[in-house]
Amino acid sequence: MVAEAETAMHTNGERLYEAELHRIKGEILLAQEGKRQKAKGKRQTSENLNPKSSILNPQSDAEACFLKAIDIARRQQAKSLELRAVMSLVRLRQQQATQCTTHDSQHDVRALLSEAHSMLSEVYGWFTEGFETVDLREAKALLEEL
Numbered sequence: 001m002v003a004e005a006e007t008a009m010h011t012n013g014e015r016l017y018e019a020e021l022h023r024i025k026g027e028i029l030l031a032q033e034g035k036r037q038k039a040k041g042k043r044q045t046s047e048n049l050n051p052k053s054s055i056l057n058p059q060s061d062a063e064a065c066f067l068k069a070i071d072i073a074r075r076q077q078a079k080s081l082e083l084r085a086v087m088s089l090v091r092l093r094q095q096q097a098t099q100c101t102t103h104d105s106q107h108d109v110r111a112l113l114s115e116a117h118s119m120l121s122e123v124y125g126w127f128t129e130g131f132e133t134v135d136l137r138e139a140k141a142l143l144e145e146l
Contacts, residue, residue: 002028019073019081023088026065030092033062063092070119083123083135090116090142117146 002025009018066089073082093116097109124139131137 015072015076017081019069019076019078019085022065022069022072023081023085026062026069026088026092029062029065030095063089066092079123079126080135083120083127083139086116086119086123087135087139087142090120090146094145113146117143120146 002021005021009015009021066085069085070082070089073079073085090113093109093112097106097113100106100109120139120143124136124143127136131140
């Protein structure tokens, strides 16, 4: 469905929800990876312990989708879509933090969490109303967790 939506977007030039499409694609990639990990069981490989592995690689597919969504939302000045994309990135950072086992990896993830907190604080601070919406309530809860 994502591929069909991307094709339609490119065909008709309608880019209103382009950022959201990339965010959703990232969420799907993470969900698929989660299913693969469950299927493999809980065994750890040396790759999982390597701080340069895909879990911390800024080029990972899901992370790249979130970063692209953030960039597009900023260019379109779509603060609600930017907020959602940043929240997805923050959740990814939290997941990465729980999976770190080495000191160096933990340090890297703490830096990434700090950066994610700053990004989320900046976007959240932009809003002056609508704090009862689901997105802003979730953003506030994420900020408190960080």
